Amino acid sequence: MTEADDQRLLLAASQGDRAAFDGFVRRHEDAVFRLLQASASCDADAEDALQEAFVAAWKNAGSYRGGPSARAWVMTIARNALRRAHRRRAGEPADFEPIGEMGLQAGWGRDEALEGLARREVLERALGALDGEMREVLTLRDLEGFSGDEVAEMLGISVAAMKSRLHRARLRFVSALREVAHG
Amino acid sequence: MVDLDREVAGIRCREVLELLSSYLDGDVTESEKRRIDAHLLECDHCLRFGRDFAEAIGALRRELRRSPALDQDVARRLRERLAKE
Numbered sequence: 124m125t126e127a128d129d130q131r132l133l134l135a136a137s138q139g140d141r142a143a144f145d146g147f148v149r150r151h152e153d154a155v156f157r158l159l160q161a162s163a164s165c166d167a168d169a170e171d172a173l174q175e176a177f178v179a180a181w182k183n184a185g186s187y188r189g190g191p192s193a194r195a196w197v198m199t200i201a202r203n204a205l206r207r208a209h210r211r212r213a214g215e216p217a218d219f220e221p222i223g224e225m226g227l228q229a230g231w232g233r234d235e236a237l238e239g240l241a242r243r244e245v246l247e248r249a250l251g252a253l254d255g256e257m258r259e260v261l262t263l264r265d266l267e268g269f270s271g272d273e274v275a276e277m278l279g280i281s282v283a284a285m286k287s288r289l290h291r292a293r294l295r296f297v298s299a300l301r302e303v304a305h306g
Numbered sequence: 307m308v309d310l311d312r313e314v315a316g317i318r319c320r321e322v323l324e325l326l327s328s329y330l331d332g333d334v335t336e337s338e339k340r341r342i343d344a345h346l347l348e349c350d351h352c353l354r355f356g357r358d359f360a361e362a363i364g365a366l367r368r369e370l371r372r373s374p375a376l377d378q379d380v381a382r383r384l385r386e387r388l389a390k391e
Contacts, residue, residue, distance in 0.1 A: 232308030290327035
């Protein structure tokens with residue numbers, strides 16, 4: 124299946140072809156849910172946003188005009204669904220800690236080797252220790268493999284802001300990895 | 307004593323640290339890359355940290371990119387919800 128297949132499925136879905144839309148859902152539901160789990164504070168919120176996102180995609184399939192990939196399009200819808208849920212609750216915390224401090228916490232200047240890199244559970248725990256905004260950007264860029272431009276578009280921020288957020292998230296991930304691996 | 311403001315090969319450790327993700331992603335200018343490469347040849351702190359950083363992000367991509375498929379119950383509830391639309 125390719126991007127062109129996605130476009131055909133969405134075109135058919137916009138004309139009421141439910142089987143085509145089901146095919147589109149099956150193609151992207153895993154990745155969308157992974158993103159939502161990474162960003163949401165709990166699985167229940169992620170599942171609510173998953174449903175809301177695909178319902179919105181079904182109702183708005185005709186509005187997809189290409190440009191970003193169909194996967195990026197539905198990811199954006201999903202993320203917006205989750206953001207609406209977040210807005211209904213508290214504001215999101217900002218992290219403006221200086222990069223130098225974050226580097227020191229991540230082990231710059233220390234001699235001890237970084238451990239646990241081959242252990243999936245250690246990596247998962249380190250990723251899980253990050254806040255939602257950081258997990259989100261790492262998930263999109265490093266796990267789902269979207270380009271920097273696509274991630275910036277999905278997050279609704281500039282490419283420069285995306286790069287800054289990504290770098291902070293990676294540094295925090297290395298810090299968390301040290302904490303988890305070294306107990 | 308570690309000092310992030312130490313300058314080696316015309317660039318401070320702090321600047322190398324700030325550019326590390328862009329360097330890893332191949333998203334620095336030729337000039338920045340040359341300066342960082344020269345710095346890494348002479349700075350053990352940045353070389354060691356840069357390697358750890360790259361290995362950690364590499365492990366993240368390699369080990370966690372293939373995540374399990376959607377939970378069956380979540381998938382079923384999604385289909386039930388869509389069926390109502």
